[in-house]
Amino acid sequence: MKLRAIAHSRTGDKGNTSNISVIAYEAKHYPFLREQVTAERVKAVLAGVARGAVTRYEMPNVGALNFVIEGALGGGVTRSLALDAHGKSLSSALLDLDLPEPG
Amino acid sequence: MKTIRIGAGAGYSGDRIEPAIELAEKGDLDYLVFECLAERTIALAQQARMSDPRGGYDPLLGERMRAVLPICARNGVKIITNMGAANPAGAAQATRDIARALRLSGVRIAAVSGDDVMSWLRENDAPLDNGATFSALGNRVVSANAYIGARPIVEALALGANVVITGRAADPALFMGPLLHEFGWAMDDWTMLGRGTLVGHLLECAGQITGGYFADPGVKDIPGLARLGFPIGEVRADGDLVVTKVAGSGGRVTPQTVKEQLLYEIHDPRAYFQPDVVADFSDVQVDHVGADRVRVSGGKGAPKTRLLKTSVGYVDSYIGEGQISYAGPNAVARGRLALDIVRERLALTGVRMTEARFDLIGVDSLHGPAASRAGDPYEVRVRVAGRAESLAEAARIGAEVETLYTNGPAGGGGAWKSAREIVAVASALVPETAATPIVTIKGE
Numbered sequence: 001m002k003l004r005a006i007a008h009s010r011t012g013d014k015g016n017t018s019n020i021s022v023i024a025y026e027a028k029h030y031p032f033l034r035e036q037v038t039a040e041r042v043k044a045v046l047a048g049v050a051r052g053a054v055t056r057y058e059m060p061n062v063g064a065l066n067f068v069i070e071g072a073l074g075g076g077v078t079r080s081l082a083l084d085a086h087g088k089s090l091s092s093a094l095l096d097l098d099l100p101e102p103g
Numbered sequence: 104m105k106t107i108r109i110g111a112g113a114g115y116s117g118d119r120i121e122p123a124i125e126l127a128e129k130g131d132l133d134y135l136v137f138e139c140l141a142e143r144t145i146a147l148a149q150q151a152r153m154s155d156p157r158g159g160y161d162p163l164l165g166e167r168m169r170a171v172l173p174i175c176a177r178n179g180v181k182i183i184t185n186m187g188a189a190n191p192a193g194a195a196q197a198t199r200d201i202a203r204a205l206r207l208s209g210v211r212i213a214a215v216s217g218d219d220v221m222s223w224l225r226e227n228d229a230p231l232d233n234g235a236t237f238s239a240l241g242n243r244v245v246s247a248n249a250y251i252g253a254r255p256i257v258e259a260l261a262l263g264a265n266v267v268i269t270g271r272a273a274d275p276a277l278f279m280g281p282l283l284h285e286f287g288w289a290m291d292d293w294t295m296l297g298r299g300t301l302v303g304h305l306l307e308c309a310g311q312i313t314g315g316y317f318a319d320p321g322v323k324d325i326p327g328l329a330r331l332g333f334p335i336g337e338v339r340a341d342g343d344l345v346v347t348k349v350a351g352s353g354g355r356v357t358p359q360t361v362k363e364q365l366l367y368e369i370h371d372p373r374a375y376f377q378p379d380v381v382a383d384f385s386d387v388q389v390d391h392v393g394a395d396r397v398r399v400s401g402g403k404g405a406p407k408t409r410l411l412k413t414s415v416g417y418v419d420s421y422i423g424e425g426q427i428s429y430a431g432p433n434a435v436a437r438g439r440l441a442l443d444i445v446r447e448r449l450a451l452t453g454v455r456m457t458e459a460r461f462d463l464i465g466v467d468s469l470h471g472p473a474a475s476r477a478g479d480p481y482e483v484r485v486r487v488a489g490r491a492e493s494l495a496e497a498a499r500i501g502a503e504v505e506t507l508y509t510n511g512p513a514g515g516g517g518a519w520k521s522a523r524e525i526v527a528v529a530s531a532l533v534p535e536t537a538a539t540p541i542v543t544i545k546g547e
Contacts, residue, residue: 008323008359010316012368015142015232015530021366023359048471059372061401062362062389068370076233078143079419079527081460081488083468093470 004095006102007033011091018049018072018087020094024063032102033065034058042067045097046090067094105340107285109278109302111333112171113137113184114309116144116161120170122310122333122352127174129349130335134281135175137167137184138274138307142528145271146416148188149246150526160194160268161186168201175265176207183256183277187268189246191216194268195545212545213259215269220413221247223537231415231529245526246416249533252378252407253299254290255540256280262544271414273378275303278336286340296380297404298342301387304375305346305364305399309333312346312364314354327353344399345392356395365389365399378411378535380404410532419527420457420490423497425504426464427511427518430482437512438463438483444511445487445503454499459489485515490525498522 003009003022006029012019022037024030039056052071059066073087074080110132112123116139127135139161152159161167164186175182187194195214202210223229224237224247231237237244248271257280259267267280279299282288288295305312312334314325332352337345346356365384369375375382386401425445429437442461449456462468464484467475487504491497501520508518 004322008319008363010363010367012366014368014370015528017370019366019368019370021363023362023366025359046470048467048473055370057370057372059366059385061386062365064362064366066366066369066372076527076529079525081422081458081490083462083464083486083488089469093474096474 001099001101002095003037003097003099007095009091009095011088013073013077013086016071016073016076018069018090020067020069020091022065022067022094027063029102030060030063036099037065037097039067041097042094046093049087049090105286107133107281107338109134109136109281109306109336109338111136111138111306111309113139114307114311115139115141116163118309120167122331123167124170124174125349125352126333126335127171127178127180132180132335134181134183135171136277136306137182137186138277140185140188140271142414143416143526145188145248145414146246146526146528148190149416152189157193159190160188160197164194164197165201168198169205172202172207172210173205176210181260181265181281183267183280185269185272185277187214187270189270191268191270192543195543198266198268199545210266211264212266212268213262213264214543214545215255215259215267215272215540216543217540218248218251218271218538220249220533220537223533224413224415224531229531229533231531233529237415237531240415240417243418244415245418247413249411249413249538250378251411251538251540252276253279253283255542257283259542260284262542264544274307275300275377276379278303278306279379282338290379293380293404293406295342297382298402300375300377300380300382300404301384301399301402302336302338302344305344305361306334306336308364308367310354311367312360313348313356314360317360317363323359325355329353342402345396346399347396356397358389358391358397361389361397361399376408376412378407380407409535411535411538413531413533415529415531416526417529419525420492421494421497421522422488422490422525423500423522424486424488425501425518425520426484426486427504427507427515428482428484429512429515431514434481434483435463435466435479437514438485440512441485441507441515442487444507448503449489449500452499454503455496456489456491456500459487462486494522494524
């Protein structure tokens with residue numbers, strides 16, 4: 001199963017830091033997301049871009065996780081050489097994460 | 104309980120204009136807010152002002168004001184915007200001229216200036232987030248603007264302004280200003296300031312909360328995206344918010360669209376740093392309460408840091424870029440050959456670059472080779488981008504892609520090149536006393 005089956009996501013940017021939300025469609029899947037979608041896994045699936053530290057913040061009130069990825073934007077949105085300087089498309093890469101079927 | 108209706112008429116400088124007209128006409132609004140100032144926009148605006156002292160404000164200001172001023176005047180809707188960019192006084196002057204040309208009476212325009220903190224940074228040689236200090240940028244600095252809070256906007260409204268034009272105000276402050284003015288929240292009521300920040304944060308990107316930037320066909324479908332309605336926030340005096348939009352407009356407001364925006368550009372949700380408060384979204388609740396109506400409750404705050412984030416714009420470098428496409432059988436192999444040729448040519452001809460990228464659009468340009476799939480796409484686009492220290496040197500990069508037309512692999516088409524100056528932005532923190540916000544009324 002792919003993460004996108006149970007969660008949606010949006011990427012934001014500030015300077016050279018990207019943040020990617022992972023939001024459960026249904027509240028019952030939040031504990032499963034919390035268990036499966038760790039900072040380490042996010043760093044691994046975004047290995048091509050996530051060069052710096054990845055920090056995870058939990059928001060059980062809205063069934064969401066927020067990943068903050070430092071050094072992800074090629075030196076910063078305003079000077080990056082990248083085609084997607086804002087890293088807007090990173091959320092789509094993260095939703096491709098493979099997960100086991102929820103129990 | 105008293106309720107105020109605030110519409111968001113733009114989420115960025117180049118945003119669509121008709122949704123703002125629709126809001127002004129049919130939104131039953133008290134306020135219409137236009138957030139048009141991204142990190143780099145103010146630096147580019149400062150450059151524009153240097154070449155024309157009357158310029159330096161949002162290039163769409165005239166078009167937007169001509170479209171909404173008559174409707175807002177008729178319906179009693181007040182306008183708040185950061186379209187002043189590097190020249191709020193100039194933007195106010197231009198708006199007054201438009202109001203006069205349209206024969207509108209009673210339009211009282213306030214300019215909020217004083218967010219320029221260049222002199223403080225120079226005197227104190229502040230450290231920047233890129234590891235350097237301010238003085239290391241030397242004469243490459245073009246702008247230094249602090250994100251200021253809602254207080255001068257409240258002051259402008261108290262002076263009877265019905266159009267308030269700021270420069271580098273923090274985006275949520277544009278929404279917090281009217282809430283503070285209408286509800287009389289105290290500037291040290293951290294809970295209410297946290298909730299006001301939440302309102303502003305949710306609405307400031309306009310269409311991003313009404314179904315824009317959300318659709319994924321078959322998974323997350325949104326109707327009517329070509330006629331996307333922009334949001335209306337119905338805010339109660341206790342800070343409780345309902346997000347909605349004009350009936351019949353395109354898009355959707357659902358708990359999902361609201362949650363995506365809640366976390367957009369947030370780092371620690373317990374500490375969202377703003378000039379007036381450190382907002383905390385950790386207890387926010389999001390509930391569906393009707394068709395295209397979502398209630399957002401909770402939100403709190405902690406005392407402000409008395410430090411203001413400052414964007415320092417500077418001429419960083421020059422980027423040269425070239426692209427060319429290949430299609431059909433073996434397109435990927437020809438694309439890779441093209442990249443190899445350009446890489447070798449750039450070395451052979453001695454093009455001086457501090458950094459370069461060699462991408463195959465359609466294969467690995469966005470997330471690197473690890474993310475690409477097996478199986479060749481039908482077409483690919485070669486992209487080479489490099490950083491140089493002069494415009495002339497940067498231009499040589501795209502030129503080496505263009506010459507693939509007659510000298511490269513078979514069937515390359517659609518070559519394109521560019522070379523541009525890069526005004527980049529670094530951040531610094533300054534004490535709030537370094538900025539001196541001033542409100543000027545530009546007459547009726």
